[in-house]
Structure formats: C-alpha cells, structure tokens
Amino acid sequence: MSDLYSESDYYVTAPQGYRAGSIACGIKSNATIHDLALLVSDVPCIAAGTFTTSSTRAAPVLLCQERLHGHRAQAIIINSGNANCATGEQGRKNAARMTAAAAALLGIDKKLVLCSSTGIIGRQLPIEKIEQGIKQLTLTSEGGVAFSNAILTTDSRPKRMTLEFLIDGKTVRLGGVAKGSGMICPQMATMLCYLTTDAAIDADWLQQELQLAVDDSFNMISVDGDMSTNDSCILLANGLAGNQPLHEAHPDAAIFRQALRKMTIYLAREIARDGEGATKLMTVHIQGASSREDARKAARAITLSPIWQCALTGEDPNWGRLVAALGASGCALRQESFDVFLGSIQVAKGGVATEYEFEQAQAAMLGPEIIITIDLHIGSHQATAWGCNLTAGYIEENTVYHR
Amino acid sequence: MSDLYSESDYYVTAPQGYRAGSIACGIKSNATIHDLALLVSDVPCIAAGTFTTSSTRAAPVLLCQERLHGHRAQAIIINSGNANCATGEQGRKNAARMTAAAAALLGIDKKLVLCSSTGIIGRQLPIEKIEQGIKQLTLTSEGGVAFSNAILTTDSRPKRMTLEFLIDGKTVRLGGVAKGSGMICPQMATMLCYLTTDAAIDADWLQQELQLAVDDSFNMISVDGDMSTNDSCILLANGLAGNQPLHEAHPDAAIFRQALRKMTIYLAREIARDGEGATKLMTVHIQGASSREDARKAARAITLSPIWQCALTGEDPNWGRLVAALGASGCALRQESFDVFLGSIQVAKGGVATEYEFEQAQAAMLGPEIIITIDLHIGSHQATAWGCNLTAGYIEENTVYHR
Structure with missing residues (x-):
C-alpha cells in the first residue's frame, strides 16, 4: 500500500472520476476565505455514512441520513461558517435548496446530492449567497486540495491522505479529508470527513466496514468532550477501478478494510493533534x-x-x-x-x-x-x-x- | 431559620459539644500553611456519609465506608497536601495509623475516628509527621474557623455556613464546611464536606436524608468533569440539643430536611463558584x-x-x-x-x-x-x-x- 501525502495526490479527487472545487461565497466575514465546496463523481456511487448521535442534529445531517437510505449518492455540497443547526423548518428547506442548486449545476437528480454545514449554531444560512456561489463553482480533478481547505473552520491545517492498493489486480485509490478542531468528542463519527474511492463495493458491506472503521478511529478521539451537532463521515465508492464488487467473502476484502482503517485512524489522529490550542x-x-x-x-x-x-x-x-x-x-x-x-x-x-x-x-x-x-x-x-x-x-x- | 456566615459562628463547632483544631505538620511544602485538622464531638455521634463512586477510591474513603457501617463516629482527622490514593496496603495502614493517633490524643476508641486526605495522588503519606502533628493539636469550640482553612488545597477561600432552627422547641444548629476547587464532578458526594449538628437523629433517616440532599447539591456541580478519588461528605449528629430523635414521621423532620438542603446547596454552589480559575x-x-x-x-x-x-x-x-x-x-x-x-x-x-x-x-x-x-x-x-x-x-x- 502506498501512502501519499503530497498536494499533487489530490486526496478526495485522487481516485478515478472525482472532481471538486471551492469558492468564497460570503458566509464567513473574511471574504477571501473559501467557505463553499463541492465534490462530485462522474457516475453515481455506492455511498455509506455515519453521523452524530446528538438529539439536536443539524438540518444537513438529517438530510444525509434520509438520502442515504438508498445507499447511493453522487455529490456532496458543503459550507463552512454556519452549522445550519437549531434552524427548524427553514433550516431543513435551506439544506434541500443547497442540494437542488448543486444538482442543477451538475445536471443530476438532487436526491443524489448530500450536504454538510459547519460553523456557528442557531443562525439561518445565507441561502441566496450559497446559491449564487454554487453557480460559480469550477470543478476539476485537482480540486481535492482546494476542497480540503474550504471545509475548515478553526483548524490550523487540513487533514488529508491518499492511499493506493490493488484489488483484483486493479489499481484502487482511497482519498480522504477531514476537519476537526473544537467541539470534538464524536459518538458516531467526527466533525466532517469525506472519503472517496474508485473501488466497486457492495453497499451493505461498505456501510458495515465504514461503521467499524469509524468506531476505532473518529469515535476514539476527543479534544474537549463536546459532541457536535454536525458530525458526519461519508464514503463514496464509484466503482470506476473495474474490480469485482467488494464484499465480506471477496479475497481482497482485507486489503480494502486495512486501507480504510489506516485512513480513518490517520485522519482521526490528525484531528486530535490539531485540537484547538493543542500542542501535543x-x-x-x-x-x-x-x-x-x-x-x-x-x-x-x-x-x-x-x-x-x-x-x-x-x-x-x-x-x-x-x-x-x-x-x-x-x-x-x-x-x-x-x-x-x-x-x-x-x-x-x-x-x-x-x-x-x-x-x-x-x-x-x-x-x-x-x-x-x-x-x-x-x-x-x-x-x-x-x-x-x-x-x-x-x-x-x-x-x-x-x- | 437563621443563616450565619460570620467567623464568630464557628461553623462545624457551632453546634453544642464540638471542638476542632489545626496545625502545620509539614505535608505541604509551605511550612506555615495548616495541613492537618481534627474535629471531635464530646460524645459519640450518629454518623452518615456519602463517598465517591470511583473505582480507585483512596485509602481514607475505604476506611470511612467500613467504619460507618455501624452509623457511629466521634471524630474526623483530615490532612491536605496528599490524597493517600494509589498507595496500596501501606496507604490503608497509614489511614488507620492516623485514626489511631487521633484516638490516643482524645482517649476514645479508634473505631469512632474517621479520616480524610486531599492532595496529590500516588505518594505515601509522611505518617510520622502526621503522628507528631496530631500530638500537638489544640482543640477548642472556636476551632471551626481554623478547621475550615486547614482542609483547603487550591481553593481561594473557605466554604462554610451555620444554620440555627428549632426542633421540638429546642435550639438546634447545623454547621458545615467544604473544600473543592479542581477535579470536581462528584457522582456520590463532593471533594470534602463535613457537617455537624447537635440534633438527635435516627441513624437510617440521617443517611437517607444526607444522600437525598447530596444528590441535589454536590452531585449537581461540576468544575471540570473530573470525579475525584477522595470525594467524601460526612455528617455527625451528637444529640446534645435534647430533641426527640428525628425520623421520617417526626413533626419537625421537614425543618431539619430544609436546613440540610439549604446547607448542602449553599456549600455546593460555593465550590462551583470557586472552581480553579473561575470568575463566574x-x-x-x-x-x-x-x-x-x-x-x-x-x-x-x-x-x-x-x-x-x-x-x-x-x-x-x-x-x-x-x-x-x-x-x-x-x-x-x-x-x-x-x-x-x-x-x-x-x-x-x-x-x-x-x-x-x-x-x-x-x-x-x-x-x-x-x-x-x-x-x-x-x-x-x-x-x-x-x-x-x-x-x-x-x-x-x-x-x-x-x-
């Protein structure tokens, strides 16, 4: 397995068929900081996710949990600077509007678009700014780098990695990016983490393996004991590597499992290391x-x-x-x-x-x-x-x- | 009910028949700070206690829990500067030696002496210094003031109160003192709290009422979420006020219950207010x-x-x-x-x-x-x-x- 950490590896856009981009749309007060990001696969993916167990889950978390019932997704739209939490019915409508705007840009079914928000709790999203911003996004296969920066809040640096390995003799990549910093004590996943792979994977097995990996990684870190309302970890698998779909009995299942654990533990440790104010x-x-x-x-x-x-x-x-x-x-x-x-x-x-x-x-x-x-x-x-x-x-x- | 806060009320030595004293015996590095204190009743008391639920309970906590099975006690010897925790068999022997030395000074059965320790965890007590110190203690009915200072560690000020009320037409006093500051998140009691009364009280009722009062006071405060290994709350009732023993059906039971709740909530709030570094x-x-x-x-x-x-x-x-x-x-x-x-x-x-x-x-x-x-x-x-x-x-x- 190769571990790739340099910017030329592109992280979430490293596997075949993924593009990403980001922009400053004006949610954050500093107008030069990117606060809106989009990740998309060229084809629909098998998708899995784990989310906060908070009773005050944010609107985007509720949307993702509902849309992931079908185990399929193709894109994720994310904003930082506002958590879209404690925002009631209007918050849920705004989450849906974000995904509809991204779907329109991409020309795909909005049910295949997930969304995340991170930032302050208790304020309505500036949804018009977000919709305007989405229209101006440019997506490229090098966009994983910009994407890893745009999702940050108080993080001092991005957390990201690319892994490369063989399944059925085919080259497969797993890209990952996470954000953390404060309000970190996940009980189901972590603040925000996105994983992409071009492996073909059975949907139920993917959800099971993601849950197990998250239990031993993001669910074992803490910065301050404060579980967030927005913790989300989403994995997209678009199958473009051409392998036989991975499942429990696949001879190379252990290789993917090992890669997934390596990725999630690495990102989890990076979140803990970069806890707000932390030096150790x-x-x-x-x-x-x-x-x-x-x-x-x-x-x-x-x-x-x-x-x-x-x-x-x-x-x-x-x-x-x-x-x-x-x-x-x-x-x-x-x-x-x-x-x-x-x-x-x-x-x-x-x-x-x-x-x-x-x-x-x-x-x-x-x-x-x-x-x-x-x-x-x-x-x-x-x-x-x-x-x-x-x-x-x-x-x-x-x-x-x-x- | 009168609330008394001035030093001339003497707190734990305010009820009839209690004496206390303290001394610097050399546990703390600053040789002028009192780090050893003794509280005694002229006659054996009905006693109740609640303690930390930690699995790494300190030696003095184990000693108190054992000796309180009989619901009787007459004195409490306390040191600050060393918690006598994670000290194994030697720690348990040293806790017993503290009580034996206090019993010898007082000329009473050592089984009637309880003990507490607070301070650093993982070091053996300087037991000879403590035994020497005990011999030099002077006990007076004004000693509740010195006592409230000697049990402190990083507290910025003592927490103490005296209440006065009538039971069966007799004047009864309830005195209380506590320490807190850091490692505060009690799940059974708080760091250290001593309550004295001259009321006569039925033993089972006293334990029940203390537990209920502690549940709504010390068990509802937190400074940092760290439950201590030494949390203890002990109440002595020597009966010298001459009332009919209090129990559930006593017509004045509610008066004592109200006083106990007022006392414990006051002391609990004072501990929270004086949390390490706290200003609010x-x-x-x-x-x-x-x-x-x-x-x-x-x-x-x-x-x-x-x-x-x-x-x-x-x-x-x-x-x-x-x-x-x-x-x-x-x-x-x-x-x-x-x-x-x-x-x-x-x-x-x-x-x-x-x-x-x-x-x-x-x-x-x-x-x-x-x-x-x-x-x-x-x-x-x-x-x-x-x-x-x-x-x-x-x-x-x-x-x-x-x-």
Missing part, C-alpha cells in the same frame, strides 16, 4: 481489560480529563491524575493490579508508585506525542484513544465573541 | 423534561461543556453551544419545542432563534452569576446544576509541576 497528541492504550467496552471507556476517560490534559501541557508526569480518570471511568479494575507507563517508563505497578526517576518520567512527557499505556491485568481486551493537551490557546479560541 | 458561577435550570434523570443529565451536560464554559468567560451569548451540549446529553427532547433563556432573555423558542437583541443577550452574560434556563416542553420534571466558567487560570493552576 496523546495516545492512550488500555490493555488487560475485562471487555472491549471497558477498555474503550477507560481510554476515552483519560483523553477527556481536563486536569490530565493540563498536566500534559505542563509536561508534568503527575500520573495520579490518570488514576483518578481511570477510577471515574466506570471501567472494571482491581486497585492492586494495574500498571501505568508514561512512554516506556513504568510509574505504577500493582496500583502503587514504582521507584521511577522523576527526570525519566518527565522526559516521557516532552515532545509532540505522548504515549500512555495502562495494563489492567484483569482480562484480554484492549483499546486505543487519542486526544490532545489543554492550553490557554483553547480558552482563547473559544472565548472570543461569535458576533 | 453558572446555574442551569432544566424544566419540562420527561424524567428527573433526563433533567439532571441535561443540566449537568451544560455545566460540563468546556466550549460553553469558554463562552461564559468571553461573556458571549453563543447559545448554539448550549444546543450542542443539550443534544449530546442523551436527554429526550423535541428539536422543534425547546426554549432557551439567558437570564431573563429568551434567545430560542421552539428550537430556533428568537428576534432577540444581541446587546440584551450579552448583558445577561455579564456579572458573577449567570442563569441559564431551558424548557424542553415535553414533561414536568426539572433539575438544577451549578458550574463555572473555564479560564486560562484553570490551565495555569493545573499546568504547574507537582514536584
């Missing part, structure tokens, strides 16, 4: 848990602890805060049996401090990536979660007026 | 919920949202963040029916923005206390939770080295 990525491995659910709960609890996130910022090996987060997580444990490692330094054994050197433990807290491993020694299940440190930068970004 | 107290009322549990869940979810806590700091009426926290809470709701108020300004009606004036909504975010009311309009249950804003001060306090 934390990876938490829980092993020896009595169930997979317990391992996941414990790993996430640690990434969610603000007091531990502050210790990361201070590069302070105050592992007692890990013990507190672990204890509060609801995960089954025995107080006399768990081990804690900061990087490769074991700071607790059997639930109490080892004779570790403070300087060594502190050294494990330096650098841009911190790895925490906790072995509960009561079972054989494990999980990995990713998060980031908490800094004054987070406070600053979220304290400014939204007006 | 937030009160969240949820009404019209379909169950009490849902109302509690929704109210707490809002106090727990870092992104909303930052909006409070910025005095930014960005109520969309409330909608996101509400949607993520798991509380049942209808998107088209909920109303949102900032102070007295209605910013959303039927799930969408009202035509509110931005300046008015912003004015509701000013000042030291912010009240948020959300009416879900789907049932008749309600709940109130308290929290605080999130500032760079929180990050700062929790970023410094613990060494």
Whole structure:
C-alpha cells in the first residue's frame, strides 16, 4: 500500500472520476476565505455514512441520513461558517435548496446530492449567497486540495491522505479529508470527513466496514468532550477501478478494510493533534481489560480529563491524575493490579508508585506525542484513544465573541 | 431559620459539644500553611456519609465506608497536601495509623475516628509527621474557623455556613464546611464536606436524608468533569440539643430536611463558584423534561461543556453551544419545542432563534452569576446544576509541576 501525502495526490479527487472545487461565497466575514465546496463523481456511487448521535442534529445531517437510505449518492455540497443547526423548518428547506442548486449545476437528480454545514449554531444560512456561489463553482480533478481547505473552520491545517492498493489486480485509490478542531468528542463519527474511492463495493458491506472503521478511529478521539451537532463521515465508492464488487467473502476484502482503517485512524489522529490550542497528541492504550467496552471507556476517560490534559501541557508526569480518570471511568479494575507507563517508563505497578526517576518520567512527557499505556491485568481486551493537551490557546479560541 | 456566615459562628463547632483544631505538620511544602485538622464531638455521634463512586477510591474513603457501617463516629482527622490514593496496603495502614493517633490524643476508641486526605495522588503519606502533628493539636469550640482553612488545597477561600432552627422547641444548629476547587464532578458526594449538628437523629433517616440532599447539591456541580478519588461528605449528629430523635414521621423532620438542603446547596454552589480559575458561577435550570434523570443529565451536560464554559468567560451569548451540549446529553427532547433563556432573555423558542437583541443577550452574560434556563416542553420534571466558567487560570493552576 502506498501512502501519499503530497498536494499533487489530490486526496478526495485522487481516485478515478472525482472532481471538486471551492469558492468564497460570503458566509464567513473574511471574504477571501473559501467557505463553499463541492465534490462530485462522474457516475453515481455506492455511498455509506455515519453521523452524530446528538438529539439536536443539524438540518444537513438529517438530510444525509434520509438520502442515504438508498445507499447511493453522487455529490456532496458543503459550507463552512454556519452549522445550519437549531434552524427548524427553514433550516431543513435551506439544506434541500443547497442540494437542488448543486444538482442543477451538475445536471443530476438532487436526491443524489448530500450536504454538510459547519460553523456557528442557531443562525439561518445565507441561502441566496450559497446559491449564487454554487453557480460559480469550477470543478476539476485537482480540486481535492482546494476542497480540503474550504471545509475548515478553526483548524490550523487540513487533514488529508491518499492511499493506493490493488484489488483484483486493479489499481484502487482511497482519498480522504477531514476537519476537526473544537467541539470534538464524536459518538458516531467526527466533525466532517469525506472519503472517496474508485473501488466497486457492495453497499451493505461498505456501510458495515465504514461503521467499524469509524468506531476505532473518529469515535476514539476527543479534544474537549463536546459532541457536535454536525458530525458526519461519508464514503463514496464509484466503482470506476473495474474490480469485482467488494464484499465480506471477496479475497481482497482485507486489503480494502486495512486501507480504510489506516485512513480513518490517520485522519482521526490528525484531528486530535490539531485540537484547538493543542500542542501535543496523546495516545492512550488500555490493555488487560475485562471487555472491549471497558477498555474503550477507560481510554476515552483519560483523553477527556481536563486536569490530565493540563498536566500534559505542563509536561508534568503527575500520573495520579490518570488514576483518578481511570477510577471515574466506570471501567472494571482491581486497585492492586494495574500498571501505568508514561512512554516506556513504568510509574505504577500493582496500583502503587514504582521507584521511577522523576527526570525519566518527565522526559516521557516532552515532545509532540505522548504515549500512555495502562495494563489492567484483569482480562484480554484492549483499546486505543487519542486526544490532545489543554492550553490557554483553547480558552482563547473559544472565548472570543461569535458576533 | 437563621443563616450565619460570620467567623464568630464557628461553623462545624457551632453546634453544642464540638471542638476542632489545626496545625502545620509539614505535608505541604509551605511550612506555615495548616495541613492537618481534627474535629471531635464530646460524645459519640450518629454518623452518615456519602463517598465517591470511583473505582480507585483512596485509602481514607475505604476506611470511612467500613467504619460507618455501624452509623457511629466521634471524630474526623483530615490532612491536605496528599490524597493517600494509589498507595496500596501501606496507604490503608497509614489511614488507620492516623485514626489511631487521633484516638490516643482524645482517649476514645479508634473505631469512632474517621479520616480524610486531599492532595496529590500516588505518594505515601509522611505518617510520622502526621503522628507528631496530631500530638500537638489544640482543640477548642472556636476551632471551626481554623478547621475550615486547614482542609483547603487550591481553593481561594473557605466554604462554610451555620444554620440555627428549632426542633421540638429546642435550639438546634447545623454547621458545615467544604473544600473543592479542581477535579470536581462528584457522582456520590463532593471533594470534602463535613457537617455537624447537635440534633438527635435516627441513624437510617440521617443517611437517607444526607444522600437525598447530596444528590441535589454536590452531585449537581461540576468544575471540570473530573470525579475525584477522595470525594467524601460526612455528617455527625451528637444529640446534645435534647430533641426527640428525628425520623421520617417526626413533626419537625421537614425543618431539619430544609436546613440540610439549604446547607448542602449553599456549600455546593460555593465550590462551583470557586472552581480553579473561575470568575463566574453558572446555574442551569432544566424544566419540562420527561424524567428527573433526563433533567439532571441535561443540566449537568451544560455545566460540563468546556466550549460553553469558554463562552461564559468571553461573556458571549453563543447559545448554539448550549444546543450542542443539550443534544449530546442523551436527554429526550423535541428539536422543534425547546426554549432557551439567558437570564431573563429568551434567545430560542421552539428550537430556533428568537428576534432577540444581541446587546440584551450579552448583558445577561455579564456579572458573577449567570442563569441559564431551558424548557424542553415535553414533561414536568426539572433539575438544577451549578458550574463555572473555564479560564486560562484553570490551565495555569493545573499546568504547574507537582514536584
């Protein structure tokens, strides 16, 4: 499998038959920043999606969930700067109008167009500006780069990757792009993530594999514990690579599954690393848990602890805060049996401090990536979660007026 | 009922027959700060307690839970600066040694002595210093003031109150003191809270009433979502007021219940108000919920949202963040029916923005206390939770080295 990260790989437009484009249509106050983007496949795709489990889901999420019942889509229109959430009936009409305008530009059935919005909650979309903007979009097969920038909000950089591999001897590509930053604690998917492939894939299998991949990637990251109203992860598969459709029993199913996991974990980690104000990525491995659910709960609890996130910022090996987060997580444990490692330094054994050197433990807290491993020694299940440190930068970004 | 807040009311030593004292025994690095405190009743008390539900409960919590099986206690010895948590068998022995030393000083059975610890997790107590310190303690009936200071860690001020009321025509007092600050998200009690009364009270009724009061007070506050390993709330009732023992059918039971709720809600609010780095107290009322549990869940979810806590700091009426926290809470709701108020300004009606004036909504975010009311309009249950804003001060306090 080749991992491709350079701009000349085009990400979501890397697989055959995809085009994208973006424009500044005036939703964001800075008129030079692109805030509208469109992704389209030359032919209708098999499509799968996972979405936020919030009870205050945004209008575009409701639209996608409805249209994906048929497992088919051909295009996605996305705006940043406004979440189209808590906007009621008018919000739902505006979501439909966005897709109708994109369908008109593309000359396709509007039922094949999905949409996403990200930004401030509680305001109606400037729908006329969006409709005008859509008319002016130019779509190209290099557009994946512009697309990855136009969907950002407070992200400091785009998150994107291209993978290339063989299915049935045919070259297949998987392109991906995501945005994250704040209000990150997905329970079904993440803020926004779009994946494209030219592989031919069975619809039910695609949805199943996407859900499994999302469970171990986007659903295991947290920046601030705030689940968003707009979290969406959508995968389009247009089949232009010419392989036999992938399904559970296909001999190359594992290759696609591995690529999809690699892609989603990479993008998820990039979202955690680029959390608002963050300067450190934390990876938490829980092993020896009595169930997979317990391992996941414990790993996430640690990434969610603000007091531990502050210790990361201070590069302070105050592992007692890990013990507190672990204890509060609801995960089954025995107080006399768990081990804690900061990087490769074991700071607790059997639930109490080892004779570790403070300087060594502190050294494990330096650098841009911190790895925490906790072995509960009561079972054989494990999980990995990713998060980031908490800094004054987070406070600053979220304290400014939204007006 | 009289509410007494001045230092001459002595708080936990205000009821008849209680004495307290404190000393600097050298646990904290600043040798002038008192870090050891003792509270004692002249006679054995009926006692009740609620404790953290953490799976990594500290040694003193385990000791209290065991000794309170008999519903009797006479004294509590407390240290700050070290949590005696993740300290294994030695930690449990040290907790017992603390109580034995206090029992020796007082000339009472050590089984009647409870203990608490608060501070850093993962280090053994300096037990010899504590034993030396205990020998030097002086206990007086004015000692409730010193006691309320000695139990603090990063708190900026003590939290304490005295209430006076009549039971069976006898004057009864209820004194209370608490500490809080960081790692505050109790699920059974709060960091540390001690309540004393000279009322005579039936043991089972006392435990039941304490649990109910704690559920609506300490269990409804959050500073940072981090449940502690040491949360404890203990109530001693020595009966010296001479009333007929209080129980469910006592004609004055409601008077004591009301005093206990007033005390616990006051102390809980003070903990939230004095959260690490906090400058604003937030009160969240949820009404019209379909169950009490849902109302509690929704109210707490809002106090727990870092992104909303930052909006409070910025005095930014960005109520969309409330909608996101509400949607993520798991509380049942209808998107088209909920109303949102900032102070007295209605910013959303039927799930969408009202035509509110931005300046008015912003004015509701000013000042030291912010009240948020959300009416879900789907049932008749309600709940109130308290929290605080999130500032760079929180990050700062929790970023410094613990060494």
